Amino acid sequence: MHLYLHIPFCKQACHYCDFHFSTNQTFKAELVAAMAHEIALRADYLPARRLETIYFGGGTPSLLTEAELAQLFEAIHQQFTVAPDAEITLEANPDDLVPDKLAMLRRYVNRLSVGIQTFDEATLRWMNRAHTAVEAEQCVRLARDAGFDNLSIDLIYGIPNRPDNLWQADLERALALDVPHLSAYSLTIEPDTAFGRWQQKGRLQPAEDSLAADHFEQLVKALTGAGYDHYEISNFAKPGCYARHNSAYWQRRPYLGVGPAAHSYNGPSRQYNVAHNPRYIAGLGSGQIPAEREELTPADQVNEYLLTGLRTKWGCRIDDLNQMLGRDFLAANRLIIGKLQNNGWLLIDSGVVRLTESGKLFADRVAAELFVD
Template sequence: MHLYLHIPFCKQACHYCDFHFSTSLSQKSSLVDALCQEIILQKDYLPIKSLETIYFGGGTPSLLTEAELVQIFTTIRTHFTVSPTAEITLEANPDDLSVETLHMLRRYVNRLSIGIQTFDEATLRWMNRAHTAIEAESCVWQAREAGFENMSVDLIYGIPNREKTLWQTDLQKALALDVPHLSAYALTIEPDTAFGRWQKKGKLPPADESLAAEQFEELTKALTDKGYEHYEISNFARPEQYARHNTAYWQRRSYLGVGPSAHSYNGFSRQYNVANNARYIAEIRQGRLPAEVEELTVVDQVNEYLLTGLRTQWGCSLSELTTLLGEDFAQKQTHDLAAMYASGWLIRNSNDRLQLTGAGKLFADRVAATLFVE
């Protein structure tokens, strides 16, 4: 079983982010209380009670105090068994990772996912990130000294109006840190963000897809040349050091998500918590789950598997697609599969799995959409 906890607080709003969060910390204590209560309310959501992974996302979970972490873990361990080999990840911002904080976190979690995004000072300011370029590098070395061997760093590419050499510098600095895992995402401009509002006013150009594609190819070459496996479109890892929690999502495993805006999946339905802190706290205090449930049809399950599975190095099993669909998937989608093979974006490997080619990784969503069943 896999557990996700959404911590919806940040010091300040990054100009590109449209995740659910608040920059006011006044409700943090009340929300942690509610989150713990939701863990109790949801303890029977899945039949398995042994946790293989725990993931603190957000928001900025590195804003949690030690007392709050103790409260959360006490609740978790009271109602679930945590595997001795569980991967316990906490997302963190470099400016939160003082030496003291790192040693405190090491007592509770064994993996950090650090939101660096770029090592360039001017770009950090433009994004409205809270950390400095110096902190972006120093926090990784300090985390290693504190005992963290399992770390990931995030980068953003495809940034408009930026010297192309700065992306190459970001890659060089990330590789020099020698972390076992790296995630990289193309900048997307969402409407309800500062960047979205700037773009609407003509102050920011549209995302440059050709630039993003060029930098994605530079990223792929740089990391694979250094021995990283490109195991998911946006994720690279040293051999066998994949993010186990996120891999569970991509491989259709069940998970429980707690906290405002968190999602849960039991194999047959998805559950979505309200993305409003005050409403979430009020409903939980009344013993009610502030969630909507979406029952997944056979078509939903097949198409979700295509959308997530094709993004990974393992691809999609044709036999599993056939089992889900209840009829021969390859036969049903003969025409579309032939078109994708001919495009050079998709192959059917010797293990009877559908996999994207290197060129196909640039068109992952298009390939999946082409193969969707109706």
Template sequence: MHLYIHIPFCKQACHYCDFHFSTNMGQKSALVDALCTEIRMQHLYLPTPNLETIYFGGGTPSLLTEAELAQIFETIHTYFTVSPSAEITLEANPDDLSAEKLRMLRQYVNRLSIGIQTFDEATLHWMNRAHTATEAENCVRLAREAGFENLSVDLIYGIPNRDQSRWQLDLQKIRALDVPHLSAYALTIEPDTAFGRWQQKGKLPPADEAIAAEQFEELTQALTQAGYAHYEISNFARSGQDQTVQYARHNTAYWQRKPYLGIGPSAHSYNGHSRQYNIANNVRYIADIRQGKLPAEVEELTIADQVNDYLLTGLRTQWGCSLTELNGLLRTDFENQQASDLAAMYASGWLIREGDRLRLTNAGKLFADRVAATLFVE
């Protein structure tokens, strides 16, 4: 089973981010108390209490103090059994990762996901990131010195009005750092962000899809040549010291339809037949929890919902979608029902069948959502 904890605080608002967070730290202590109460309220949501992964996302979880982390983990261990081999991930920003902070974090977590985004100083400033290019490089070295071997780094590509040489610099830096895992995302400009408002006022051009596709292909080629497995559209992993590929086990559970519990404002949960969505408001979340009320809406999933969710997530991975699993969900033969759409996707060169599996081709990775949507059932 899998546990996600949302920490909805940031030092400042990045211009591209539309995740739920607040820059007001005044309620951080009260919110941590509420998180712990929600764990108690929801601990029976999962089929078993045995946790294989724990993931602290945000927001900026690296803003948590040692006392706050200790409080959360004490609560987790009260209501769950954490596997000795559990992957415990914490998202962190480079400016939080001093040697002292890393030594403290190492007592609680065994994997860091570091939001570097770019190594270019001008672009970091333009994005309103809190860290510098120097901190972006140094934090990986400091993390290793603190004992973190399981490291992931985030990058953003497809940035408008950006010289191509800056993307090449990012790729060079990533190869030089030799981290075992990379997540890379094309910049998406959402309406309710600073970039979205700039774009509405004509101050920022739309993202260039052709440039984003070119940079994605450069990224894929560079990391594949460096020995990384491109195991999900946005994720790359290579073998660690024990020679096992260091996939993000927590995120892989999402893509493989495994049950997970989400704790905190805006967190989602999934148990196989329904999804649960927590309110994305810190004040109301804390108030509801204090009143003993779960601040969540529940969506019961139809058979079509379950099939389509699996297509949307499974096709993004190197494992693709199992026809046996699709048939089991649909309770009929998926290939027969979707024969014409499958034929069109095979002919496009974006999709192939290998044994029991439907997989995207390298060309198809650029059109993953379109392929999945074409195959959706009603």
């Protein structure tokens, strides 16, 4: 089983981010206490109480103090058994990863996911990131010195209006760090962000799709050439270093999400916590979890599996699709599957539906075309 904890606080707002967070940390202690209470109230949500992975996401979980981390882990251990080899990940910003903080984090977690995004100083300022280019590289060395061998870094590509060689430079500097895992995402301009508002005012134009595609191809060539396995569209890992927690999402395993805006999944349903810190705290204070529940129809389950499974090297098992749908998936989608195969985007092999290399550029479109009613 798998546990996600959403820590909705940041030092400042990155211009591209539309995740749920607040730069006001006044009620951080109250919110952590509410999360500990939610863990106790929802321990029966999962089919079993043995955790294989724990993931602190956000927001910026590296803003947590030792007392706050200890409070959350006490609540976890009261309700669950944590496997001896559990993957325990915490997302962190480079500027938080100083020696004292790293030594404290090492007592609680065994994997860091570091939001570097770029090594270019001007681009970091344009994104309103809190760290510098020097900190982006220095934090990885400091983390290793503190005993963190299991490290992942995030990068962003498809950034408009900057020299063409900067993405290649980012890749080269990332590879020089020799981290076991790397995630890379194309910049998306979301409406409720600073970039979204800039776009509405004509101050910013997104990059052309062709630029993002070129950057993606550079990414795949560089990372696979350096021995990384491209196991999910945005994720690359050295052998044995896959992100176990995120892989659980993609492979439809049950997980519990705790905190404001956190999602949970148990197979037949999903649950969505309210994305509002005061309402979340008030709800837990009265012993209620402010959340909405969605029952998933067989078609919903198939479509979610297609949307996530096709993004991975494992693809979607036809037997699983048939079982969820209650009928022959291939027969029901014969014409569209033929079209996608003729486009060179989809292949079927050994009872599995997968994307081709060129199909990875159109993953969401392919999945949407295969959706069932």
